[in-house]
Amino acid sequence: QGVDITDIELVVQWRTTCDLNSLWQRFSRAARDPSRTGLAILFVEPRHFD
Template structure:
């Protein structure tokens, strides 16, 4: 059970989580209200793109 915070529009995740479901859950916290837009940003270190 999580915290229900309204009007979150931007979610920033530093590094990949160990589980894709966890990442998807975190991104899903943005714009729970269908009338709002949401943005999910994943920050990943450059070494993962070699």
């Protein structure tokens, strides 16, 4: 399961998912190649900070 593309360096997730495992899976798509650095950005709704 998942995408195995080695040159993905950035993953952007708009809003959270209900499942933390799914979110982790999406973030882990960045930097499949150990020689690269990956970045994952999560945009969270303000209601999660109340």
